[in-house]
Every structure is written in structure tokens, then in C-alpha cells.
Amino acid sequence: MEPAPWSHPGYAHIFAHVQQRAGLQLPTCIPAAEEGIDRAMARAGEKDRALYLGRLTSDPGAFDDLLNELTIGETYFFRTHEHFDFLRHHALPELRRTRSPEHALRVWSAGCASGEEPYSLAVLLMEEGYGHRMEVHATDISRAALAHAQQASYSAWSLRSTGAERMRPFLRMEDKRYVLASEVRHRVRFHYLNLALDTWPSPESGISGMDIIFCRNVLIYFTRPTIAAVARRLYESLAEGGFLITGPSDPNLAGLAPLEPLLTGWGVAWQRLPPGAPRAAPAPPAFPFLPPTPAAAFTPPPLSPLPMVAPPRPPTPPPQPAPHRPPTLPPLPAAPSVTERLEPARQAMERGDWRNAAQLARAQEEGPEAAAMTIRALANVNPGAAATACTEATARFPLAAELRYLEAMVLLGLGRLGEAERAARQVVYLEPALAVAHLTLGHVLRRQEDLAGAQRAFRAAEELCAALPPDSPVPLSEGERAGRLAQVAHDERVRLETMMKREES
Ligand SMILES: C[S@@+](CC[C@H](N)C(=O)[O-])C[C@H]1O[C@@H](n2cnc3c(N)ncnc32)[C@H](O)[C@@H]1O
Structure with a gap:
């Protein structure tokens, strides 16, 4: 097993203790966990990690406090x-x-x-x-x-x-x-x-x-x-x-x-x-997935809906009278939108405080938007952790093109080209009109020396961007304009064609 990338062995010993007592797995973001341990140590008034470890074994309050740092006690009424x-x-x-x-x-x-x-x-x-x-x-x-x-x-x-x-x-x-x-x-x-x-x-x-x-x-x-x-x-x-x-x-x-x-x-x-009792359904696979397929012949399988349990019965009317409503209670606040809930994480991103941003976004991780923000933040501090977060997020939201796209980008950055290709092809399948997906696929294929495949992908990106008004922002491109991205894709394609001609002659 790979050694955990703790910055000091004292953290590893503290975490091993928590793992042994509470069964916790290694956190995705080690730097954030170290910061959590530091905060818990400061509250416990301990500066020495070895002494703090001793304290954890004898002081349930200190152990509790640390657990709160390492897990997120996030919950709310009628969640899911x-x-x-x-x-x-x-x-x-x-x-x-x-x-x-x-x-x-x-x-x-x-x-x-x-x-x-x-x-x-x-x-x-x-x-x-x-x-x-x-x-x-x-x-x-x-x-x-x-x-x-x-x-x-x-x-x-x-x-x-x-x-x-x-x-x-x-x-x-x-x-x-x-x-x-x-x-x-x-x-x-x-x-x-x-x-x-x-x-x-x-x-x-x-x-x-x-x-x-x-x-x-x-x-x-x-x-x-x-x-x-x-x-x-x-x-x-x-x-x-x-x-x-x-x-x-x-x-x-x-x-x-x-x-x-x-x-x-x-x-x-x-x-x-x-x-x-008769068993009804086969066990579901661990993750919904698209199989790896050779580049040229990629035809994803149809995504069939899951069979449903027996159709719902009409709700039983409550036999008790409706409870009395307190007259003084003000209306409940409108549920904040995802964008509002992610605002603190967005602000942390803007400050370049990636670790905090990843933690804040992760705490809100109810939907694909928060998962995407977590990945973007992690990619800046720990690309390996970002790749793990991508695996988790794409398993949860298999149809979210943005998450697959981020996965392709992160894997490309890590040089995991086969996996990056698969992720990029999945984005193209999910959203064929997403120009950045074709562009990313082009980069991956070029690095794999599939020049013809890369050329096709750059051409697709170029055509999609050229079909948009030149000043309009391209989806998922962090604000790039269509005219500029069309030019980028065009240049990449022409460079490839020149290389291919040179190889032929
Ligand atoms: C994210 S909250 C889940 C709350 C609620 N079930 C929900 O879904 O809204 C996770 C909770 O698991 C608790 N927890 C973590 N490790 C645990 C353990 N080993 N035994 C019992 N509870 C644990 C944490 O203290 C925390 O309150």
C-alpha cells in the first residue's frame, strides 16, 4: 500500500488511532485533515502531537472533537x-x-x-x-x-x-x-x-x-x-x-x-x-459505467432506466388530527439555492484558498455542481485527490458531463492517458455539442500519438466553436470566447496535418 502523504509522522499516528477506533478511511485531502488535527489540538491546548495522541486515548471529549474535524456532521430535516x-x-x-x-x-x-x-x-x-x-x-x-x-x-x-x-x-x-x-x-x-x-x-x-x-x-x-x-x-x-x-x-x-x-x-x-421469500432483482453493479472501448469503435451502450419497486400506493390519510400551528412562527426561510450554498466555497476559490474551498464545497456535496467545485479546488492542491474525487463524483452522477470533463482534464494532467481518453469519450457521448470535450479528446489522442483521431477531434471542436457567435463564451471553458477557441482548435488541427504529411513523405 502507498504510504500516506502526511507532512509529519505525528499526524499519521494520530490518524491511525482514529482509524483503529472509528474505522475511518484515509481522507481524500490530507492537507485539510492535517489542518483539522491542528485545530483540534489547539482547542485541546496541546502543541505536541505525541502528547496529544496520549490525550486522545484518555479524554473522550478530545477524541470526539477530533472526529468532528475529520467527518462532516452535515445534516438537515427531510434530507433526500x-x-x-x-x-x-x-x-x-x-x-x-x-x-x-x-x-x-x-x-x-x-x-x-x-x-x-x-x-x-x-x-x-x-x-x-x-x-x-x-x-x-x-x-x-x-x-x-x-x-x-x-x-x-x-x-x-x-x-x-x-x-x-x-x-x-x-x-x-x-x-x-x-x-x-x-x-x-x-x-x-x-x-x-x-x-x-x-x-x-x-x-x-x-x-x-x-x-x-x-x-x-x-x-x-x-x-x-x-x-x-x-x-x-x-x-x-x-x-x-x-x-x-x-x-x-x-x-x-x-x-x-x-x-x-x-x-x-x-x-x-x-x-x-x-x-x-423469493429474491427479486440481481445485485446492482458497484458503479454505473460505460465500458472501455477502442477509440475508433466507441459506441456506448444504451442507458436503460432501473426497474422500479412496486408502484407506490396512495398515501394513507393520517388518523390523527393535524397538530395546531403556533401562530407566532415566522415563515420558514426559502431554501437557499445551490449557488447560494456554494458562495463561501466560490469566494475561497477566488482567494486561491483551494483547501478551504474544497472542504466547503465538499460539505455541500449534494449535487453535481458542488462536486465539480470540489474537484476544481482539489485539482489546484492535490491532483491525485482530485482524481479520486472524480471517481466518486462520476459514480454518483454518471450523466453529469461536466464531471466527466473534469475527470478527463485531471487524468490528462496526471498523464493517465488511457483513462483520460475514456473519460473524454464519455463526455463526447453525453454532450456531443460540447466543444471543450472534443478539444480535450484531441489533446489526449495526440499525446497517445493517434494523430488521425486527434485531427478529427480538433476538427469537431473547431466546427462547434465556429458555429457560435465569436464573442459568446464556450460552455465549461472558464470564459473562453468561441472565436478564440475555434482558432486554437484550427491551429492544432493544421499543425497535426502538417506533421502527418511530413510523416507520409
Ligand atoms: C454526515 S453525518 C450524517 C447525518 C445523517 N445520517 C444524514 O445523512 O443527514 C455523519 C455522522 O456519522 C458520524 N460517525 C462517524 N463515524 C462514526 C462511527 N464510527 N460510529 C458512529 N457514528 C459515526 C459522525 O459523527 C456524523 O455525525
Whole structure:
């Protein structure tokens, strides 16, 4: 295995300790992790890394604080609303059919951070008539996050998704904070649990026989062996027929536990089937992908939609009367747009503070725009990390041409020409009219000495740019004008043709 590029072995020892206790994988951006360790050390009043390491073993607060630096406790109410829709329309109707009418639903938010996720689950179950028939457990390794969750006082930032409107009946304003009503708070039991340790499932841990588990955006932090062990334990924590939901960027659990993958329009949900139940779908591949193909014969396969789980049933009307709305509550803030949320990262980019920009953008990494900004920022400080970020991002957003384009550029810069060619061809396939994609493909092919291929690619770029008004900016070109890029592509093509003629004669 390659040694980690820590700037000092003290950091490596500190991280090894965290890895051993919490199962965390090496962060993508080592310099940012080092800065996080420095901040945690400063808060702990320690200047010496070896002494700090000793402190971590004896002081849970210091360990907690460091973990908060190395993972992002980012969460908000009704995050990824598709998951909650899946519960409402698919999981709950099935559980109603298979459980007795008195059954109290057992739900677990594993890695609950500051509590928005389990509280959203509680509200959904209340809406669905489970008011007095639910047990919602919520666990995390961060005691600070658990304390925040139990306080249940939130800023507008926690309410930024449109689904958060559903929390409104249960919030009241206090000192510019949104405070959650006790009728929701009392329905969630918070406790400390380190997912990386083999202390669960067990009746003592409170974790066993779950009907629904949400373990979202946590597995991404873990090493492969930890992911495998946690997947197995999540499976064992489910009651037969129970459902597990992971986050959109979490690793695929296929093959790690005998969970049944349920392919939905938004991704994969998992179920522990009762013994003897027929298995429906084959396990999905780890990443949607286009196969590597020889340059000239590239014909990408059709991208077929995933088969859907059973069509949704109409929602069950809530049997409880709608809760009373507090008259004093001001309207919830409009959810900030992606552009607004990325503004701090953009400003950091402008200052040339790439590390901070990458961290800020990564914290917002809900969509392809944030992923693209993370990659652009990382490319300036750590191209290897940028390439890894590209792999992750293109797996999450396989149809985002910008991400494939950035991948091609980063790989070209790293001299990984075969992979760069494949990425560039995928962009051309996804967006044939994107001039910069043809231009990049031309550069890659020329470096691979495929002169005829490069010539074709430059010609395509030239024609696409020439078809635009000369002053118009070319998409994804960082503001280059069409007239200038047409000239660049033209010059490249002519230079190649001259070379090819010289080779012929
Ligand atoms: C990004 S938050 C996810 C919050 C919520 N599940 C969501 O998706 O909105 C990740 C959480 O995982 C927690 N975490 C990291 N390592 C953990 C571990 N080994 N055991 C339990 N929780 C862990 C962190 O403390 C953090 O609160």
C-alpha cells in the first residue's frame, strides 16, 4: 500500500488511532485533515502531537472533537426526500401488511449527527398514524452532536430542504432558533454508539429487531473492512422484512451481507427478506459505467432506466388530527439555492484558498455542481485527490458531463492517458455539442500519438466553436470566447496535418 502523504509522522499516528477506533478511511485531502488535527489540538491546548495522541486515548471529549474535524456532521430535516417518500409509499404499507396491528415500529437512525434525521423519521411516522406505536433510536459517535440533538434547537440552515416544511407544525421560534416541540423530541431516544465496534446488535445496546434503519452518509467515511463488518451488523440488526436505507454516495453493500437490493427510481434500498421469500432483482453493479472501448469503435451502450419497486400506493390519510400551528412562527426561510450554498466555497476559490474551498464545497456535496467545485479546488492542491474525487463524483452522477470533463482534464494532467481518453469519450457521448470535450479528446489522442483521431477531434471542436457567435463564451471553458477557441482548435488541427504529411513523405 502507498504510504500516506502526511507532512509529519505525528499526524499519521494520530490518524491511525482514529482509524483503529472509528474505522475511518484515509481522507481524500490530507492537507485539510492535517489542518483539522491542528485545530483540534489547539482547542485541546496541546502543541505536541505525541502528547496529544496520549490525550486522545484518555479524554473522550478530545477524541470526539477530533472526529468532528475529520467527518462532516452535515445534516438537515427531510434530507433526500426520496427516502422518506419510499418509506411512506413502499416500506410502511408493506410493514403494515406483515406486522400485527399492535406492533410498535422499531426505527434506527445510525449516525444521526445533530438529530434532524431521526426527528424527520418521527414526524413521518406521526403523520402515518404511528404516534404511539413507534420506537425511534438515534445513535452517533459524537457526544457533542448527540447533545445538540437532545437540545433540539436549530438554525434556519437545518430547514433548508423543501421537505422541511413538514416540521413546521412542531417548531416554535425562540431567540432566533427553531425549537422542536416536546411531542416529537420525546419520541426519539438518543444514545452513543460507535458503529465500528462489535458491540451491537444486542438487546443491551437497544439495537436489534429494527423494522427500518437509516444509515446515511456515514459509511462513506469507513475503510472497506469496516464497511463490510458494519453491513453485516446492520443486516443482523434488522427484523425479517425490515428495510435499510443508505445515503446516495454511500458504498454499495451488494455481496457484503445477504440483503435484498430494491432498485428504485432514486437508487437502491435494502431489505432483509424473511427466509424462503423469493429474491427479486440481481445485485446492482458497484458503479454505473460505460465500458472501455477502442477509440475508433466507441459506441456506448444504451442507458436503460432501473426497474422500479412496486408502484407506490396512495398515501394513507393520517388518523390523527393535524397538530395546531403556533401562530407566532415566522415563515420558514426559502431554501437557499445551490449557488447560494456554494458562495463561501466560490469566494475561497477566488482567494486561491483551494483547501478551504474544497472542504466547503465538499460539505455541500449534494449535487453535481458542488462536486465539480470540489474537484476544481482539489485539482489546484492535490491532483491525485482530485482524481479520486472524480471517481466518486462520476459514480454518483454518471450523466453529469461536466464531471466527466473534469475527470478527463485531471487524468490528462496526471498523464493517465488511457483513462483520460475514456473519460473524454464519455463526455463526447453525453454532450456531443460540447466543444471543450472534443478539444480535450484531441489533446489526449495526440499525446497517445493517434494523430488521425486527434485531427478529427480538433476538427469537431473547431466546427462547434465556429458555429457560435465569436464573442459568446464556450460552455465549461472558464470564459473562453468561441472565436478564440475555434482558432486554437484550427491551429492544432493544421499543425497535426502538417506533421502527418511530413510523416507520409
Ligand atoms: C454526515 S453525518 C450524517 C447525518 C445523517 N445520517 C444524514 O445523512 O443527514 C455523519 C455522522 O456519522 C458520524 N460517525 C462517524 N463515524 C462514526 C462511527 N464510527 N460510529 C458512529 N457514528 C459515526 C459522525 O459523527 C456524523 O455525525
